[in-house]
Amino acid sequence: MMKNNMETILEFNQQFVDKREYEQFLTNKFPDKKMAIITCMDTRLVELLPRAMNLRNGDAKIIKNAGAIISQPFGSVVRSVLVAIYELGANEVVVVGHYGCGMTGLNSEGIIEKAKARGVQDVVLDTLTNSGIKLHHWLRGFDNVHEGVLNSVRILRKHPLLPNDIPVHGMVIHPDTGALEWIADGYRYLEDVQSDPDLADKETHTPSATR
Known part of the structure; x- marks a missing residue:
């Protein structure tokens, strides 16, 4: 059975920690x-x-x-x-x-249509719009x-x-x-x-x- 991403990550991580590969990255939180x-x-x-x-x-x-x-x-x-x-x-x-x-040139309408295709219902979009959330503005690019x-x-x-x-x-x-x-x-x-x-x-x- 093929491993999922999380299983693959955790398997690699165990080796990473066991081999102390993290030591080369040790620093503190201040840039x-x-x-x-x-x-x-x-x-x-x-x-x-x-x-x-x-x-x-x-x-x-x-x-x-x-x-x-x-x-x-x-x-x-x-x-x-x-x-x-x-x-x-x-x-x-x-x-x-x-x-x-x-x-x-991101098309906000395109994102909204894809969201609907993935199961987001019109009633949810209408509720957001009626709540003052401007989805087309929020999702636009430049x-x-x-x-x-x-x-x-x-x-x-x-x-x-x-x-x-x-x-x-x-x-x-x-x-x-x-x-x-x-x-x-x-x-x-x-x-x-x-x-x-x-x-x-x-x-x-x-x-x-x-x-």
Whole structure:
């Protein structure tokens, strides 16, 4: 009989622990590079992104979701960022999107139809809608990865609970080569805002403002 995923995981884990293979990963909960990274859950980035960014176990707090999207300022992603800063010593934030992201042009209607095909009933969807939950908005993605990253950067920079000395950067990674583009310069943004606070509401952090 074929083993299921959980049985396979536990079998491997027993050997992993018995052979003390965990010793090479021993560290503590505080990020050595004092960074919090928000990135996508894409399978291509599991090992590629840390290697491409020269990150080892213990270097950074890595927060993942679909598309590296911050859809609203008081959700779990921002909460994780604030915990990383105030409790774990992070002093820099990087949002890393990637080309070929499944959230690009995501069709929320398509997801809803697939949910219905898997047994979610119309009455459930109607109840959610009548409760004020905007499923089409909640399930939407972005038009392009640059737009998605920059929007997440904006939300973080303007968040009332984020310290005003925390640089928030935006990057895009190629999921095949690991090549990185720095599209939002958090250092430059802080310098600009320090010299002219009115710039906080302007697009000085877009690619043209990158060093």
